[in-house]
Amino acid sequence: MKTLLDDYKKTKEFLVCIDSDGCAIDTMDIKHIKCFGPCMIKEWGLEQWQEPILESWNDVNLYTMTRGINRFKGLQTALVEIDEKYTKIEGLDAFVKWANEASELSNESLETELKKTDAVCIRKALEWSKAVNHSIDELSDDDKKPFKGVKEALAKVSQYADVAIVSSANRKAVEDEWSKSSLLDHVNIVLTQDIGSKAYCIEKMIEKGYDKGKVLMIGDAIGDLKAAQKNNVSFYPIMVKKETFSWERFTNEIIQSFVEGKYANECETQCIEEFEANLTK
Ligand SMILES: [Mg+2]
Known part of the structure; x- marks a missing residue:
């Protein structure tokens, strides 16, 4: 069966994969x-x-x-x-x-x-x-709105990178939520549970010709981090109860450092440590 993935063509050097629930959308x-x-x-x-x-x-x-x-x-x-x-x-x-x-x-x-x-x-x-x-x-x-700062982040990052939604939710729910909030304009492809696990979706996207050092996964749960690690790509966390801060930092600092090739060496470890500490009681 032919899928969206078969037709997909990379348009930029960088790829940013974004989880939906609890990461971009406050659900x-x-x-x-x-x-x-x-x-x-x-x-x-x-x-x-x-x-x-x-x-x-x-x-x-x-x-x-x-x-x-x-x-x-x-x-x-x-x-x-x-x-x-x-x-x-x-x-x-x-x-x-x-x-x-x-x-x-x-x-x-x-x-x-x-x-x-x-x-x-x-x-x-x-x-x-x-x-x-x-x-x-x-x-x-009204209960399914994006977090503050997501739209600005997408508008900015899509100037440098292709954007893929990588979510384990069902396709219709994700497309509805993103389109109602006018977020889909900045998205190149929507990959949901019908395609496979998050790790599998990232793997398939890398096969479209991105250098692994130019791929970033954004997520809010340890499972997202593991999907990134499994593919040897970078991870940027959206931290629970600190979502606005996380997205603003992404727009103001992380995009620049990622496209300059500095994120993995200079900030990623610290961001992941903060993320894990934020999930430890
Ligand atoms: Mg999530």
């Missing part, structure tokens, strides 16, 4: 605070321990090194903690086994497992995941 906090956590409280009837459970959910999924993990891995962590600290979670072992062993963690894979085991926790996890999708669909466009 991570709202999805976890309004959708993922509250849907879990409701599905398992955890109202009486709501406050510490939600705080822990947000720490795992937003504010620490595990930021951005798969939803079912996040659920596994939360349910194991709840089972230990607050109340017994019926059928938990079956869910944990699935989360540790399944080759793919998705609603479809959970549905297949449900037919095999019929465990309460598997059924509830599936119901929860569907409720989360529904509640994310209900969020208004």
